[in-house]
Amino acid sequence: MFKMSEYSFIAAFIALGLATLLYAWYFVGLRRARMLLALETGAPGAGVTTEATSSSAGWYGTLLAANAVAFLTLSLIFRTIATGHGPFANMYEFSVAFTWGILIVYLYVERRFQARALGAFVTPIAVAMMWYASTVPSNVEPLVPALQNNLLLTVHVAVAIVAYGAFSVAFGGAILYLLQRDDAVEWLPSSAVLDELSYRSVIIGFPMMALVIILGAVWADVAWGTYWSWDPKETASLVTWLVYGGYLHARSVRGWRGIRSALLLLLGFGLTLLTYFGNLFFGGLHSYSGLV
Amino acid sequence: MTTRKAVARTVAPPSHRRPPPAPTPAAASADDAVDRLWRFLSSVRLALILILATAAAALAGALLIQVPAGVASAGDYAAWLDQVRPRYGALTNFFSALGLFNVFGSLWFRLLLGLLILNVIICTANRWQGLWHSIAHPRVRMHETFFRQAGSHAEWVIAGEAASVVGDRLRAELRRQRYRVLVERDDSATYLYADLNRFGKLGTLASHASIVLVLAAVVISSLWGFRDSGFVVPEGATRSIGFGTTLALKLEKFADEYYPEGPPKDYRSDVVLYDNGVEVRRATIRVNEPLEYKGIRFHQAFFGPAAAIEVKDSQGQLLLSDAVALQWQRQSDGRAVGTFVIPGTGQSAELAAPRSGEFDAEIPAGQIQLQLYKDAQAQTPSLIVNLKQGQWTRVGNLDIRFVQERQFTGLQIVYDPGAALIWVASVLFVLGMLSVFLFPHRRVWALCRETSNGTRVLLASPSKSTGLPDADCQRLTSDLRR
Numbered sequence: 001m002f003k004m005s006e007y008s009f010i011a012a013f014i015a016l017g018l019a020t021l022l023y024a025w026y027f028v029g030l031r032r033a034r035m036l037l038a039l040e041t042g043a044p045g046a047g048v049t050t051e052a053t054s055s056s057a058g059w060y061g062t063l064l065a066a067n068a069v070a071f072l073t074l075s076l077i078f079r080t081i082a083t084g085h086g087p088f089a090n091m092y093e094f095s096v097a098f099t100w101g102i103l104i105v106y107l108y109v110e111r112r113f114q115a116r117a118l119g120a121f122v123t124p125i126a127v128a129m130m131w132y133a134s135t136v137p138s139n140v141e142p143l144v145p146a147l148q149n150n151l152l153l154t155v156h157v158a159v160a161i162v163a164y165g166a167f168s169v170a171f172g173g174a175i176l177y178l179l180q181r182d183d184a185v186e187w188l189p190s191s192a193v194l195d196e197l198s199y200r201s202v203i204i205g206f207p208m209m210a211l212v213i214i215l216g217a218v219w220a221d222v223a224w225g226t227y228w229s230w231d232p233k234e235t236a237s238l239v240t241w242l243v244y245g246g247y248l249h250a251r252s253v254r255g256w257r258g259i260r261s262a263l264l265l266l267l268g269f270g271l272t273l274l275t276y277f278g279n280l281f282f283g284g285l286h287s288y289s290g291l292v
Numbered sequence: 293m294t295t296r297k298a299v300a301r302t303v304a305p306p307s308h309r310r311p312p313p314a315p316t317p318a319a320a321s322a323d324d325a326v327d328r329l330w331r332f333l334s335s336v337r338l339a340l341i342l343i344l345a346t347a348a349a350a351l352a353g354a355l356l357i358q359v360p361a362g363v364a365s366a367g368d369y370a371a372w373l374d375q376v377r378p379r380y381g382a383l384t385n386f387f388s389a390l391g392l393f394n395v396f397g398s399l400w401f402r403l404l405l406g407l408l409i410l411n412v413i414i415c416t417a418n419r420w421q422g423l424w425h426s427i428a429h430p431r432v433r434m435h436e437t438f439f440r441q442a443g444s445h446a447e448w449v450i451a452g453e454a455a456s457v458v459g460d461r462l463r464a465e466l467r468r469q470r471y472r473v474l475v476e477r478d479d480s481a482t483y484l485y486a487d488l489n490r491f492g493k494l495g496t497l498a499s500h501a502s503i504v505l506v507l508a509a510v511v512i513s514s515l516w517g518f519r520d521s522g523f524v525v526p527e528g529a530t531r532s533i534g535f536g537t538t539l540a541l542k543l544e545k546f547a548d549e550y551y552p553e554g555p556p557k558d559y560r561s562d563v564v565l566y567d568n569g570v571e572v573r574r575a576t577i578r579v580n581e582p583l584e585y586k587g588i589r590f591h592q593a594f595f596g597p598a599a600a601i602e603v604k605d606s607q608g609q610l611l612l613s614d615a616v617a618l619q620w621q622r623q624s625d626g627r628a629v630g631t632f633v634i635p636g637t638g639q640s641a642e643l644a645a646p647r648s649g650e651f652d653a654e655i656p657a658g659q660i661q662l663q664l665y666k667d668a669q670a671q672t673p674s675l676i677v678n679l680k681q682g683q684w685t686r687v688g689n690l691d692i693r694f695v696q697e698r699q700f701t702g703l704q705i706v707y708d709p710g711a712a713l714i715w716v717a718s719v720l721f722v723l724g725m726l727s728v729f730l731f732p733h734r735r736v737w738a739l740c741r742e743t744s745n746g747t748r749v750l751l752a753s754p755s756k757s758t759g760l761p762d763a764d765c766q767r768l769t770s771d772l773r774r
Binding site for chain 1: 336337344355519591705714718729
């Protein structure tokens, strides 16, 4: 089962790597095609051909990203069978699951908004996360007493992974939005679409993050008798949640719509990463990363 | 701000705005100031500022080491500050002056949270009427400029049909798509308002109310709850839990287990709980399995070594037979120490065992060191002796026996009457969010006005995402064109 899990991981890594390259090609091609058309240089058909190849690159990018999700799912399933608990007990397992979360939310948003240009910004995050997973030890550590709660471990972390994934997609959307803020770049999706797409991602991630914090509180209450103890990791997750809550409110405040809201999404993603990697340096109750 | 925007969107009817009661100039400026203060306190802008300020403060608390709860006196604090000084260097005093080493216990952080909650309450109080109005009595008649300026709008002409007929067809089609449709007519025009999921947005009220509930829960817990984070019982001993209860807990056995690789696998305490001396519970407490009795919970928290001790006076009368938890660590030599009082003599004693797993030249294996103090005020021991396990040893005018090595368990005892409210608030929050996000309030206005050759239909929504979904809109269009 471990071998199966590892093979699936490698297959997913390859598929994701290729998908990232194809998305980048699509993005660059999109730009060239539109610029060629706009400037009307070269033969009349040239721009269209480039656009055709690059758009098929985008299509294959999506296909491969979907494959990567399938392989990651298999990898996580095999690992669950092999270890007997949800694949959420050390940094390797978290990272594979995080990659899965990013891709699943990304594919949903891409499909819903037809904004493939986003892939060029989101898939690199997923690749980085997978690369990180491949550098940390993947051996199975036995669960320390605090983690021996299969139901809560699985649900708490599974929900966190989707929330983190949604915030990553919102981050990609915010970067594109900042590039596109005056709708000056005609080969990118319009700023209204990008704003809406980030917002959609946040309204997936925000309630999920609330649920993560609540489930964490339930668990802490069962295991330690305190639902809240200002432990660094739980505080960091609260801060992340607050910033996205701030973002949701900022969208209805004059002067905060647009650029400042997008900047909040960048800040939020930074905090998401801080919360995520917090296990490594925070100490406290969450210091069971499997890396000590 | 949202309020104002929402009003601008629905264009609330004039009756909704209170006419000013023609005040005198002085009263007017006072009124104005109160009005402005209220508007500021109820603004989403203030909410945003408070949210981000709270986030920044909490982030500082997460990133910087916080003062442990035990550090209370100024001297202790200065000593603690010196411990962290190497880490923060020149910034140490700066952080300390800002109170960033004690964010969560500080008054200013509580004030910040209090302000945030106050803002939530005021915002909600301010908004709910308008919110309810837009649900129960939405404005149906809109001016043509609204249709041209709306975020999402459409316009087409149906030849040869009267406005009322077109209006009826629109209504029928929207009803078929499960919209609520309100219609008003005048001589030459039919006005329609249609919406979907109108109750979904009450979820914002639920979510915001839940935040206030969390505060209420915390207040209830701190007023009527109690917590002992360091309740210690050695094996074989019984201890009262205090806090005005009649409960006592006996530890029969503590066990710690490890995986072959080294990490801990399990901690368990076999305990018996007595209420007024009567056994009421017999249970095994583990990290994820607390014992609960009448709302009071006992959680496994920590453990350590203990020693069973017996003391006799010179007449051979047994003064004490108990187990002593060696729950402290002595700063000077790192030994595990515990204290006990010898009844009827005024004397007290401190027991010390070697640091766990280490060789100690003064205390050989199988022995424990005892320091006897004359009274509670004594600074230096009157006697220091080593006790051999199982043997009686003469110490001054007492005979003391170190019966056996044991373990103690450290439990966290919690009575938290507010906790239930926290869970209610949590469920309310999540359901509220889901109802807002999964069932967005979709609204569309239509104006059918007769022209010389038929009826002109104007259709508009404040924005695309809060208006008709594309599929609904296409169905509507094709139906009208038929």
